Amino acid sequence: MRFFIGIFSALFFLLTFSMIPALALSAEEVLVIANRNAAKSQGLAAWYMEKRQIPKENLLLVFVTDKETCSRDAYLQKIVPAVRRALEKNQKINAIVTMYGIPLKISSPGMTKDEQARMDGLAAQKKKLDLLKEKNGQLNEEQKKAVDQVNNTIKQFKMSTDKVASLDSELMLVKKENYKLNFWLPNPFFLPWRSQKTAIAKSEVIMVSRLDGADAGVVQRIVNDSIEAEAKGLSGAVYFDARWKDPGQKEVSGYGLYDKSIHNAAGRLKKEGLKVVLDDKQDLFQPGQCPNAALYCGWYSLANYVDAFTWEKGAVGFHIASAECATLKSKNSNVWCKKMLDNGIAATVGPVGEPYVQSFPLPEIFFDVLAQGKLTLAESYLVSLPYLSWKQVLVGDPLYRVKIKNPPS
Template sequence: MRFSIGILTVLFLSLNFSIMPAVALSPNEVLVIANRNAAKSVGLATWYMEKRQIPKENLLMVFITDKETCSREAYLKKIVPPVRRALEKNRKINAIVTMYGLPLRISSSGRTKGEQTRLDLLTKQKKNIDALKEKTGQLTKEQKTTLKQINKKIRQLRASTDKVASFDSELMLVKKENYKLKFWLPNPYFLPWRSQKTSISKSDVIMVSRLDGADASIVKRIVNDSIEAEKKGLSGTAYFDARWKYPDQKKVSGYKLYDKSIHNAAKRLKKGGVKVVLDDKQNLFQPGDCPNAALYCGWYSHAKYVDAFTWEKGAVGFHIASSECMTLKRENSNVWCKKMLDKGIAATVGPVGEPYVQSFPLPEIFFDFLSQGKLTLAESYLISLPYLSWKQVLVGDPLYRIKIHKSNHNTTQMSREPL
């Protein structure tokens, strides 16, 4: 079953967000997974559990590579069985924390024999037409149409057999047996789909959030900043970096849908009393533009973090672009997730590969619920995330509940000339 967020836009925009109950994830519902094969992983796990008063018996230690990528075979043999046993033993668990030292990404298991056969056949048909063009110097109208159709089928087949996934997104379906690895799977908790029947049931899904970063000190800062922000309140400004003016049409999809959702997020937070800065020009926020940043969402600068922000303690934000969570460790990387964590953000979201824009959390859902403080970080992510068994990663303390300082300021509309 394929879903189109664009088709659901009108329904989504008409939803009354206030009907969502405050379920409030608690410490005894959290399972913490640490890697015995990674330095500091177990120590950080026990430290975090003490800080958050998570029961000691909720620690699961596994043994797997300490590299950022593991094989599908390793995931299935070394992670799935012990996690399922832990969940069976403690039925109260509703969320998992993957600790520093666990893999970030699961490599592809490769195409099945049938998938490879179909790709080989299409590739052969394409080569035959290309050879004909080289021989005759041109193609007939019918041959051009056929070639276009073949190229489209090749692209679609390669996309649908993309089996690289984030470790955490796959883990969200650890309770489900025998699901197909074929592109993404619909998240039944995604708010616009709550009244629709999906191939995945809610009982199959568990929340997953990661405590990770370039080094152990970043993990401790994430947790400490989150706890401090809960006690003192998160102050600062919400920055939203759209690319276009608010679209007039009701039905939008793809890039326009997410750009509109950034606008809607800004409107919702402003209505809720949060100080907001909205930029609707195509150029990004530039260095110095975003002091005292509490919340952020923008796009699109692929693997080129722009140091525009000074992050408040407890700040949360994400950048909509491909592969921005490909690594959290590589020293010279400029992907947004790593750099934002290096610079002081407490929580962020990003993909480990090409995710397609419609797989990102919808900004207006994520930030609206997060800023209300009724749901935790992990819960706000769960109801705003369209797809599972895919690329996205949530980095941050799943128990973090924002208490944001409200402001009487109006939204600031930034108008800069395009570069």
């Protein structure tokens, strides 16, 4: 965490577009993956490729479960080899689209033998202390400290051995062999780390975006709205929902750092002449308070979307909270990604499980890069995302290039 804080002590105000690689993603560089085993997946892929003039040979069909979660073995056996062959065949590919019908999440393969032995040892320590408390009715101060220590160690160990990931985040490292699955890996394209040495080389990373939603109609709307917004310009207001006042130069971390980044994003876009609404009160935006929303970022309403928005065609936004992309299909779910897509947003970001706040795209980078229109949606996500092989998912057309229509004076 100290490494993360140190990098952002000056935050994004020190970064300029001269530091951003000219990725210039084009239709010829996009590989589209559809599922033979999922109804409408192949048809939607063909429709999208025609809309975006992606070459027909850039379609890859796989056969995998049509459920939102697949096993690690299924991912490794049914998806990875096919994708690698496609990339070897066409070395122009720089981005992948996972279509409606491709699983959203990869389940954990479980602990290794060594990890399980370590967990069993910790569980034995805890059980011993529990029995001691049961026998004596209470514990002395030293024993209470031992309980706290073993409970904390178990919590940290479970966190460090978390192997659940979004399929898309894992797919961003499909070119890399034999990397660790525990926890996350640093993204070498993340702008503040561009001069840092990371365990991952840039050549081992590929962009991944998802065209998905509750039904096929949502997918078609995402694409159609993105294309229309590119042609006509994205109009409307920008809404940022912070929780606290801007801390100024005070060092912050965790939620404080991301709250500060929301303030910075608002400031940057306001300087660029956009209509920006920044709320720094504890309450979230309430129903009806965000008409004509073009861009949005806020936090923290866990799995409880607040219908405050009317989304402009081509709108982009995300909500910083846990597991907001745990499903895009469940009818009864109120997670933010699903509900925003249901209600008209064109692109969003969210995690499939507990991501920890510092794994979200940094708002001031993502929205500033996106709004200037020099990079596509997928590229904006790539340079603002701190970690790979983790929980985050980008839903939207990777080729979408936002063109903000200046508000009337």
